[in-house]
Every structure is written in C-alpha cells, then in structure tokens.
Amino acid sequence: xxxxxxxxxxxxxxxxxxxxxxxxxxxxxxxxxxxxxxxxxxxxxxxxxxxxxxxxxxxxxxxxxxxxxxxxxxxxxxxxxxxxxxxxxxxxxxxxxxxxxxxxxxxxxxxxxxxxxxxxxxxxxxxxxxxxxxxxxxxxxxxxxxxxxxxxxxxxxxxxxxxxxxxxxxxxxxxxxxxxxxxxxxxxxxxxxxxxxxxxxxxxxxxxxxxxxxxxxxxxxxxxxxxxxxxxxxxxxxxxxxxxxxxxxxxxxxxxxxxxxxxxxxxxxxxxxxxxxxxxxxxxxxxxxxxxxxxxxxxxxxxxxxxxxxxxxxxxxxxxxxxxxxxxxxxxxxxxxxxxxxxxxxxxxxxxxxxxxxxxxxxxxxxxxxxxxxxxxxxxxxxxxxxxxxxxxxxxxxxxxxxxxxxxxxxxxxx
Amino acid sequence: xxxxxxxxxxxxxxxxxxxxxxxxxxxxxxxxxxxxxxxxxxxxxxxxxxxxxxxxxxxxxxxxxxxxxxxxxxxxxxxxxxxxxxxxxxxxxxxxxxxxxxxxxxxxxxxxxxxxxxxxxxxxxxxxxxxxxxxxxxxxxxxxxxxxxxxxxxxxxxxxxxxxxxxxxxxxxxxxxxxxxxxxxxxxxxxxxxxxxxxxxxxxxxxxxxxxxxxxxxxxxxxxxxxxxxxxxxxxxxxxxxxxxxxxxxxxxxxxxxxxxxxxxxxxxxxxxxxxxxxxxxxxxxxxxxxxxxxxxxxxxxxxxxxxxxxxxxxxxxxxxxxxxxxxxxxxxxxxxxxxxxxxxxxxxxxxxxxxxxxxxxxxxxxxxxxxxxxxxxxxxxxxxxxxxxxxxxxxxxxxxxxxxxxxxxxxxxx
Numbered sequence: 001x002x003x004x005x006x007x008x009x010x011x012x013x014x015x016x017x018x019x020x021x022x023x024x025x026x027x028x029x030x031x032x033x034x035x036x037x038x039x040x041x042x043x044x045x046x047x048x049x050x051x052x053x054x055x056x057x058x059x060x061x062x063x064x065x066x067x068x069x070x071x072x073x074x075x076x077x078x079x080x081x082x083x084x085x086x087x088x089x090x091x092x093x094x095x096x097x098x099x100x101x102x103x104x105x106x107x108x109x110x111x112x113x114x115x116x117x118x119x120x121x122x123x124x125x126x127x128x129x130x131x132x133x134x135x136x137x138x139x140x141x142x143x144x145x146x147x148x149x150x151x152x153x154x155x156x157x158x159x160x161x162x163x164x165x166x167x168x169x170x171x172x173x174x175x176x177x178x179x180x181x182x183x184x185x186x187x188x189x190x191x192x193x194x195x196x197x198x199x200x201x202x203x204x205x206x207x208x209x210x211x212x213x214x215x216x217x218x219x220x221x222x223x224x225x226x227x228x229x230x231x232x233x234x235x236x237x238x239x240x241x242x243x244x245x246x247x248x249x250x251x252x253x254x255x256x257x258x259x260x261x262x263x264x265x266x267x268x269x270x271x272x273x274x275x276x277x278x279x280x281x282x283x284x285x286x287x288x289x290x291x292x293x294x295x296x297x298x299x300x301x302x303x304x305x306x307x308x309x310x311x312x313x314x315x316x317x318x319x320x321x322x323x324x325x326x327x328x329x330x331x332x333x334x335x336x337x338x339x340x341x342x343x344x345x346x347x348x349x350x351x352x353x354x355x356x357x358x359x360x361x362x363x364x365x366x367x368x369x370x371x372x373x374x375x376x377x378x379x380x381x382x383x384x385x386x387x388x389x390x391x392x393x394x395x396x397x398x399x400x401x402x403x404x405x406x407x408x409x410x411x412x413x414x415x
Numbered sequence: 416x417x418x419x420x421x422x423x424x425x426x427x428x429x430x431x432x433x434x435x436x437x438x439x440x441x442x443x444x445x446x447x448x449x450x451x452x453x454x455x456x457x458x459x460x461x462x463x464x465x466x467x468x469x470x471x472x473x474x475x476x477x478x479x480x481x482x483x484x485x486x487x488x489x490x491x492x493x494x495x496x497x498x499x500x501x502x503x504x505x506x507x508x509x510x511x512x513x514x515x516x517x518x519x520x521x522x523x524x525x526x527x528x529x530x531x532x533x534x535x536x537x538x539x540x541x542x543x544x545x546x547x548x549x550x551x552x553x554x555x556x557x558x559x560x561x562x563x564x565x566x567x568x569x570x571x572x573x574x575x576x577x578x579x580x581x582x583x584x585x586x587x588x589x590x591x592x593x594x595x596x597x598x599x600x601x602x603x604x605x606x607x608x609x610x611x612x613x614x615x616x617x618x619x620x621x622x623x624x625x626x627x628x629x630x631x632x633x634x635x636x637x638x639x640x641x642x643x644x645x646x647x648x649x650x651x652x653x654x655x656x657x658x659x660x661x662x663x664x665x666x667x668x669x670x671x672x673x674x675x676x677x678x679x680x681x682x683x684x685x686x687x688x689x690x691x692x693x694x695x696x697x698x699x700x701x702x703x704x705x706x707x708x709x710x711x712x713x714x715x716x717x718x719x720x721x722x723x724x725x726x727x728x729x730x731x732x733x734x735x736x737x738x739x740x741x742x743x744x745x746x747x748x749x750x751x752x753x754x755x756x757x758x759x760x761x762x763x764x765x766x767x768x769x770x771x772x773x774x775x776x777x778x779x780x781x782x783x784x785x786x787x788x789x790x791x792x793x794x795x796x797x798x799x800x801x802x803x804x805x806x807x808x809x810x811x812x813x814x815x816x817x818x819x820x821x822x823x824x825x826x827x828x829x830x
Binding site for chain 1: 431434435465468469471472473474475476477479480481483484486487490491493494495497498499501502507508509511513514558559560
C-alpha cells in the first residue's frame, strides 16, 4: 500500500461539477489501496477575485492582511472537496497550514517553507481517512498566515510528499504532461514520458508553465518522484525524477521560447574593474531580475555590456541604467524590447558535444540572426528578434526533437 | 483612554463601500482616543453562498468541514477591513480564532466558547494598533475550526469585551437601537435609551431580533456594558446594562409579538403523577423546544394539558404526542397553528403589581380572547388567535408605553 500526494490546480476544482470529478478520481486511487493526501488550490478565478477586492480598498494593500484574505480561497476548496468525499462514504479530514504547523518565513505573498509537522496527517491516514490540505498557505513563527506565491500549491504538495516520504507526488493540471515544446506553437510537439529534475527546472525557468520552479527544486532536493498529469483524462502523464542513463541518450528533451524579453546595451563602457558592479548593483537593488549578461571583447579600452530583463521591467531598468551610464562616462544606452529567447534543454548535452553548433546552423539555415548567446551544462539559449521567435522554436524542434538533428537526435521515450 | 469593542454585522460590511464607511467610523473612534477592537461578520449573503455550495456537494455536509468552509466568510471581512484601515494610515492587525486561542467545545455549527487568550490582542493594542477580529469562529481543543451559530459574531464581541475588560461593547447593526416594540407593527414604538440585561434577554427570546440571546446572557454574566447602535447613522443607540432604580420606575419597557407559534392540547389526561413526564420527555428527546405549558384544574380525575411550540415543529410534535396519548389513555389530541404570543416585559414588574390585570383589561376592551397565560418575574405573556396578534400588540403598546396604562405607565427615558 503506497502513500500518494495528489495536487489539483484551480481549473481542476473550478466548479462544483469539477470538484465532484476530482472526488471520483481521489476515491478511485483510494479504492486502489493507496493512502491519499490531496492538496488543492483555490477555485479558478477566486484568488483574482480576492486580490481585486483588496485593490478596491487600498492602492498597496497590507501584505500581512492580503495573505489572510487570499488564503481563504484554498480553505474553501479544501472544505468543499472534504465535504464531497465524506458524502461518498469516505471519512475525510481537511487541514489548513496552522493545523500542520506548516511554518514559513515572514515574506508575505512569497514565503518560503521552513518545516511541516505531519504527525496529525499521518495519524489521520493511519485511521483510514483521506486527508485534504489547503495549498498555497503557511504560518510564520508568530502564527500569522502567509502565502507561498502564485502557483505555489505545487510547493505545498511537494513539501508534504517529502515530509511524508510519499511514494509519488501527482500534479493534476489542465494539460496532460510536459511537452517537448509548447504545442500551441509547435504542432509536432510530443509529450515526454520522463524528464529529469534538472531539465524540468530549466524548462520551467524558461517559460514552460506546467510546474512551478521552486517546487521542482524542492522535489529534486528531497528526491520526490513527480508525475504531471491531466485531471480531465486518463493518460499516464510525465514523470519527473532523477537523471538516468536513458535520459542521457537523448540530446535535447525540449525547446522553449520566452517572448517576454527585452535587451539593454550600455555602449562604450571603460574596460576597468568595478564598472560591471556599478551597472548591475542598482538594478538588483530595485528588485529587477537580470537574465543573460554579455560583455564583448574590449576594443580601445572600451567595451559594450548587453543584458536581458523581463519586458515589464524595461522602463524602470532604463531609468536606472541611463543614470549609471552618465556617472561612469559610457557612450550611450540602447534598448530593444522586441527580442525573444529560444533555448534547447537536455541532460544529454553533458556528455555530447555539438549541440550549440547544430543550433547555430539550424538558425542560419532559416536566416535568423543571433543577437546573444548563453550556455549552461544542459542548456543553450539564444536571443533573436522576437518576430522570428516561433520560427526559431519550430526549426529547432524539427531539428533536435523530430529526429533530423544529427546523430544524437533520437526522440526520447514518449507516451 | 478607554477600550472599546465594536461589532459590525453582515449588512454593515456588505459591500466595498460599506467596509469603507465602517473604516471611517472605526478611525473616528480611534481618533477620539479609545483603543479599538473590531469584530466583523461575513459580508451579507456570503455565509448563505457558502452553505449553498456545501449543499450542492452533499445532502448532509460534514459538520466539521462545513465549519472550515463558512469560517472563511468572517476571515475575508476581517482582512478587508484591516486592509482599508491600514491604507488610511492606521496600523491594524487582524486575528482569527486560532490566533487568539478562542477555544470552544466541539459542537460544530453551534459551539460554545470556553476561553479566549487576549495577550496578543492586548500587545497589539499597546503597540497602538487597531485590532480586527473575525467573528463567529472558534477552535476546539484539537485545533479544528468551529463556528458558534448563526448571528454569533455578537457572542465573539461580548466574549472579547469580557476578556479584555472593555469599557463598552458596541453592536453596530442595521437598526438604530432597541425599540419598545417592532416599529413595522407599532408605528408609535420608541427607541429605548437604556434597558436591563434581563429585559433584553426576555425581549430577545420573545422575538426581538436585535441581539442574539446567548450574547446578552454572556454580557450579563460578565457585566459587559452593551450599546446597540446603527452603523448607518449617528444616533446614541440603546445601552444594555445592569438594572438600576430608574429602570424600576417604568413598568413595561417593551411589547413583543411572536407569530411563529402553535398550540397542542392533550385532553382527558388521567390526573396522576408521572404523566406530564410521559408526555414531554419524548418531545424533548426529539429536540423540540416547548415554550409555555398549562395544566388546567382537574375535573373527574382527568385534566387537559396544553403547550406551545414553534410552528416548524408542529408536525413532528403531533406525531409524538398522538402516540403518547394513545399509550396513556388520553381522550384526544387537538392542535392549532394559528396562535400568536404577545408579551409585555419590564423590570418594574418586580416591584409593582397590576400589570397582568391591566393587560387582560386592555385585551378584553379589544374583545381579544386569551387562550393561554404565562408569567415570569419581569414578563407576562398571553397566547391569542394569531389574527389578533398585531392588534393586541398595538393596544398593549398604547396602554403601557404610550402612557395611558395607569399610574405606572410613565415612558422610560428615550433618545
């Protein structure tokens, strides 16, 4: 008899009918012999409704009180699902964060989990009960309600699975697994049967929105086996786990596209120590996340510094950088908000070479100019003009995933 | 500097605009120098909406989980009001039941408060903060969420006022005080400036719906000064407190009407010990509350036993009583669901006689037949045909309150 944590997102519990369907699925798993802990998000739209109410009362609502407010969304879902399971004859008990001492730091709205006490959950499971847990919420050491950030019910599920040493953590969502690329852009995209934590992390960070990055990190740290699966169908979904040999046989497991990029170039920066820090410290202080940074080779003692940021941060970043550029005597500041980042991801790159050059050849064949390049152990990213973003993605997918990408382009097991 | 607990009901926080108005009122009280604890109900309609969701998932929803569900209504109101007060520049902190150890028994849906720990509330007040508390909710000794019953945010407010030794507990509602009678029926009804706990208890129990009976009982036990006041106007409202000499100078402080009555007569009951218990025990076991009981003088060793119950219980009570009547050999069971109870209430009755006879004379003058009579120290109730209920109420109000009721009919101080 196994112990399984199932997590259902907002769409999966978005209506009375859908809650009934989730209950059916939970009961099937229970009847299969597993002990079940279910983590639920707020009903679709509810969290936004609550944020909207707060915004009508304050331009910048108190972070502590906003957490008290929005945490009710998950509490309602948990109670409703428990009520349904009860009425189907299955003893069920719901738990909120404070009832499990799911303790976090005090960063309201984006708190990090510190610990969770599962003894009461475990006792309920031992008593034969189904346990339903409100996701997304925690309590800080003072007992104040916190929330873990948007989409963080995944995190609640993984943390519980780790603490309970669950046999699996199943993430039920509105897609049926992790794809080699966004099927809306790449019609030939295929669902992956398996993917490593590391690949999933790169793909989550690069704009594939199936799993929240922090929950994948946590799953990797505690080696929690994840399954991403549709709550509307019966497919096997995608398993996310530790890297193994068969994964390394495949060069590229996915191609991602991030269209929400913009680029800033500080031209004619004196090539001497400390100037990079002068440029990037004020940006970091403003809470703006810089993604790629490229420094060209120096010419005449001057260099160009180019970096990318999310498009929503462009205006603020330009103000900051323009000020700094004046102070350090740089020649000019240029920017471009029409850029996209295209990446190929795969643990196979660790042991095989040639991915980057294949990538450049594929893009050259499509006459797509590469504006920036960045690489990691299991990823190559390029920045291109955003109007070529989807074309680049499809070409790279054709080349690496659909099998015409050279000797290592064998498609990975797909379901 | 005083400490005041203010309680706002569902209508008072029923919309964003009304929450803003409540915040203005709280801030005025705070600016007046008082330390303020605000207890809020769920936004009007929210509790019903949540109960309805539960009913769509189960015919008899789990009581524990229903409490988890409906407790969110007050949590939302508390957070929203705290957000508004914050945005007006007033440091504010909200507390839920679990954060104050507001402990109850485990009777979900109608739990009774056992204790509340106010040290954190007190610390927040000492720090200059406004405290907002979610009403209606508690936690049982296991940490499960409980609720105190419909309208029980009043109870939360009084319990906190008692624990904090508050100078006043102000109940803000949609009426501007306690009236000598229901103004919808008695156009001449007047707002009372003051009323004793005992009178308020009788009037609350008799169908005046301004204050919840249990909260008046609690206020009396801990001598918490109550004020009932409109959240929409600026009136002084009605103070509810300990009886004093001036109250005793007034014979009748209020006239109440309960139209939700029905009457059952068991005729020809043998007049021997134990038969009253045989009749009423099964009714009590069925959870039916019997109000008045009258046993006529015995004739030929047989007596008639008449009692009143709420109209919604008539069918069940008749089934039970008919069965018992057969067992004990009574002659017949009659019933009438067209009766009303009219009562006059006043602490002055304790020291003055003649109220009952004046009452009978007034009703006789209106040719209203009295079907049953019951008296207590500060109340006389009669049961009449329900079609005469309103007429009886107006006639008694004219006689006792509007001043033509004899030597003791002086109107009490009214505002």
